Amino acid sequence: MAQVTLIEAVTLALAYEMDHDAAVIVLGEDVGINGGVFRATVGLLEKFGPERVIDMPLDETTIAGVTVGMAAQGMKPVAESQFEGFMYPMLDQIASHAARLRNRTRGRMHVPAVFRAPWGGGIRAPEHHSEANEAIFTNIPGLRVVLPSSPGRAYGLLLAAIRDPDPVIFFEPKRIYRQYKEEVPDDGEALPLDICFVLRDGNDVTLVTWGAQVKETLEAADALADSGISAEVIDVATLKPLDFDTIHESVRKTGRCVIVHEAPRTAGFGAEIAARLAEHAMYDLVAPVQRVTGYDTHIPLFRLEMKYLPSVQRIVAAAQQTLAVS
Amino acid sequence: MTIAASFEIEYLQYLDATGKATQTDLPEFARDLDHMVDLYKTMLFLRVFDTKSIALQRTGKLGTYASCLGHEAVYIGIGSAMQEEDIFAPSYREYGTQFIRGVKPREVLLYWGGDERGSDFSGPIHDFPWTVPIGTQCLHAAGSALAFKLRKEPRVAVFCIGDGGTSKADFYGAINVAGAMQLPLVAVIVNNQWAISTPRQAQTGAKTLAQKGLAAGLESLQVDGNDLIAVRAAMDHALKRARHGHGGSVIEAITYRLSDHTTADDARRYRDDAEVKAAWAREPMLRLRTWLQLAGAWDEQREEAWKVQCGQRMDEEVNAYLGTRTQPLEATFDYTYAELPTDLVEQRTAALAAESASH
Numbered sequence: 156m157a158q159v160t161l162i163e164a165v166t167l168a169l170a171y172e173m174d175h176d177a178a179v180i181v182l183g184e185d186v187g188i189n190g191g192v193f194r195a196t197v198g199l200l201e202k203f204g205p206e207r208v209i210d211m212p213l214d215e216t217t218i219a220g221v222t223v224g225m226a227a228q229g230m231k232p233v234a235e236s237q238f239e240g241f242m243y244p245m246l247d248q249i250a251s252h253a254a255r256l257r258n259r260t261r262g263r264m265h266v267p268a269v270f271r272a273p274w275g276g277g278i279r280a281p282e283h284h285s286e287a288n289e290a291i292f293t294n295i296p297g298l299r300v301v302l303p304s305s306p307g308r309a310y311g312l313l314l315a316a317i318r319d320p321d322p323v324i325f326f327e328p329k330r331i332y333r334q335y336k337e338e339v340p341d342d343g344e345a346l347p348l349d350i351c352f353v354l355r356d357g358n359d360v361t362l363v364t365w366g367a368q369v370k371e372t373l374e375a376a377d378a379l380a381d382s383g384i385s386a387e388v389i390d391v392a393t394l395k396p397l398d399f400d401t402i403h404e405s406v407r408k409t410g411r412c413v414i415v416h417e418a419p420r421t422a423g424f425g426a427e428i429a430a431r432l433a434e435h436a437m438y439d440l441v442a443p444v445q446r447v448t449g450y451d452t453h454i455p456l457f458r459l460e461m462k463y464l465p466s467v468q469r470i471v472a473a474a475q476q477t478l479a480v481s
Numbered sequence: 482m483t484i485a486a487s488f489e490i491e492y493l494q495y496l497d498a499t500g501k502a503t504q505t506d507l508p509e510f511a512r513d514l515d516h517m518v519d520l521y522k523t524m525l526f527l528r529v530f531d532t533k534s535i536a537l538q539r540t541g542k543l544g545t546y547a548s549c550l551g552h553e554a555v556y557i558g559i560g561s562a563m564q565e566e567d568i569f570a571p572s573y574r575e576y577g578t579q580f581i582r583g584v585k586p587r588e589v590l591l592y593w594g595g596d597e598r599g600s601d602f603s604g605p606i607h608d609f610p611w612t613v614p615i616g617t618q619c620l621h622a623a624g625s626a627l628a629f630k631l632r633k634e635p636r637v638a639v640f641c642i643g644d645g646g647t648s649k650a651d652f653y654g655a656i657n658v659a660g661a662m663q664l665p666l667v668a669v670i671v672n673n674q675w676a677i678s679t680p681r682q683a684q685t686g687a688k689t690l691a692q693k694g695l696a697a698g699l700e701s702l703q704v705d706g707n708d709l710i711a712v713r714a715a716m717d718h719a720l721k722r723a724r725h726g727h728g729g730s731v732i733e734a735i736t737y738r739l740s741d742h743t744t745a746d747d748a749r750r751y752r753d754d755a756e757v758k759a760a761w762a763r764e765p766m767l768r769l770r771t772w773l774q775l776a777g778a779w780d781e782q783r784e785e786a787w788k789v790q791c792g793q794r795m796d797e798e799v800n801a802y803l804g805t806r807t808q809p810l811e812a813t814f815d816y817t818y819a820e821l822p823t824d825l826v827e828q829r830t831a832a833l834a835a836e837s838a839s840h
Contacts (some may be wrong), residue, residue, distance in 0.1 A: 180631070206631050207631075209627075211658070212654075212657055212658050212661050214650070214654045214657070214658075216620070216650050216651055216654050217620060217623070217651075217654035217655070217657065217658050219620075220617060220619070220620020220621060220623065220624060220651055220654065220655070221620055221623050221624035221627055221658060222624060223620065223621055223624060224570075224620060224621035224622060224623060224624020224625045224626075224627070224628070224638075225624040225625070225627055225628045226624075227607075227609065227621060227624070227625065228568070228607060228624070228625045228628040228629070229628070230628050230631070232624075244650070247614055247617060247651075248617060248620065248651075251614045251617060252612075252614075252617060252621065256610075257816050257817070257818070257819070258597065258816040258817055259597060259600050259610050260597075260600045260601050260610050260816075261597050261598055261600070261601035261812075261816050262601070262816050263600070263601045263606060264606075264607075264609070264610075265819065296817050297817050297818065319819075320819040321818050321819055349822060349823070396822030396823065396824045396825070397824060398823075399824075400823075
């Protein structure tokens with residue numbers, strides 16, 4: 156059993172599925188001999204050859220459209236976008252076709268594809284390399300949007316994404332690509348694509364988050380514990396479709412909820428969770444829902460980016476605010 | 482200075498606007514007059530279909546409809562050259578090609594009549610549905626061609642794009658990847674001179690649209706898109722090359738949109754009657770009919786008899802379309818995913834409850 160980082164878990168999952176399903180191919184920019192700019196596809200070219208690990212011409216629109224075409228003809232392409240900030244040219248193909256072909260043809264055709272991208276800020280990268288644009292995709296019917304936050308969940312959820320008969324947007328939090336290693340059995344076991352993961356049990360407040368922010372949120376839970384506050388931490392992991400039941404169950408217990416995400420606040424996915432709490436959990440709540448998010452600005456270049464991303468301090472303060480209400 | 486590379490674009494025509502052969506040797510298929518009569522009859526049916534569809538829209542029995550008037554030679558030329566196992570990725574007016582591939586007229590009507598089941602058509606299961614976002618289908622064809630190449634299947638992907646569509650990144654991306662990877666792809670540019678109100682010369686400074694294919698490394702030529710024989714011959718050649726692994730082609734078919742862009746458009750706002758009148762003199766039906774009549778393969782009597790048959794068939798198709806019941810509301814939900822997520826199950830239940838409460 157191997158100790159692997161999150162990005163190594165991505166590579167393991169890709170290799171496992173390519174080994175077991177000849178229809179799975181990987182395509183993108185520099186995914187072949189270079190092994191991907193983050194090395195997510197390292198070793199795949201050597202193992203599976205250039206017909207299954209395809210270096211594409213440098214055009215995201217082409218990568219997305221070709222992915223739709225291949226998937227519609229029975230292949231299972233896993234397309235890599237080098238950064239989430241370069242996915243905008245893919246949007247037409249993803250929204251108008253990948254997400255829609257099944258519905259448009261009443262099920263005659265479908266798109267069993269995965270669109271992978273390193274996601275989020277915090278790695279001192281150049282402009283346009285640090286976006287948190289997941290909410291754009293969660294508003295598109297027909298997609299699944301997945302954002303793992305640990306090596307084990309990256310492995311299991313990526314396998315599930317590739318096996319899913321519908322298109323999946325698979326965002327990988329690049330800030331924690333190599334944050335730590337954990338044991339991940341390379342046994343081909345997928346994780347369910349429609350559940351949230353409770354990472355820490357608690358009774359006083361529910362902290363809901365996803366992606367790299369899981370790190371700060373768990374640290375905030377530690378800090379709160381030091382002052383006698385028991386925080387439950389939920390990693391949403393699959394944003395669409397949302398497993399609201401797990402969040403609701405926790406809030407029933409705690410009566411308080413803080414939603415943490417690094418994307419801008421307005422119409423960020425936290426707004427959806429807050430709206431559902433308002434619809435279904437109003438009488439379970441004893442304090443207003445708090446959101447700790449990126450600001451409604453562009454993420455600054457890297458000298459200031461850590462001040463933009465939600466900090467442990469901001470999360471703790473928001474949790475304390477919910478507890479100030481009794 | 483020396484020349485780094487030089488290129489030329491050939492123009493292919495067999496029948497001129499008067500129906501006179503412009504080349505001494507015709508392709509093999511064109512010497513089979515029975516076959517040519519069949520193709521002419523399909524073109525004529527397409528025109529009857531188009532006229533009837535517009536009439537349905539005008540009388541409130543069809544939604545917005547995109548006419549194919551004047552494009553008959555291009556679409557029948559493409560369809561008659563393709564194999565069933567090839568894939569076709571259309572924009573949204575290539576009914577002629579699709580009829581040959583098994584799509585039923587009633588299914589076209591169903592689509593423009595506001596029902597998704599039109600795109601679950603009787604044509605090959607692997608053919609793409611009508612594609613409204615301009616040019617996006619080019620890449621679906623390229624992706625299909627890549628799948629065929631990887632699986633070593635002797636199949637070809639064919640897409641159609643308008644003159645306006647060749648300005649889109651998707652078009653450039655598709656021909657570029659086809660050239661870079663030597664994909665079995667045939668791109669047909671249906672240059673009908675107008676992208677709604679924008680004329681061909683406003684789309685690009687390029688002298689021909691075909692030459693865009695040269696930049697991508699594809700075999701590229703222009704054909705008289707109103708000459709069925711020229712379109713078919715170019716398609717036969719391009720499909721054969723692609724099927725044998727020799728790479729992709731771009732065929733620019735020069736034709737004219739004799740109709741409005743769609744029934745929601747009024748082309749009199751932006752183009753001269755004189756231009757349209759001149760275009761009618763070059764339209765594709767008359768020249769083929771003249772040629773067939775001179776060869777003794779067709780006459781007035783057969784023309785009239787076939788028109789009657791076309792009208793009868795269209796009546797059947799229209800009746801079938803008008804008799805198709807609206808899908809139940811749950812159909813809005815049931816094709817969003819292979820399996821309905823819990824979220825959507827709840828919304829579906831609520832929608833059905835709201836509907837039954839309103840009855």
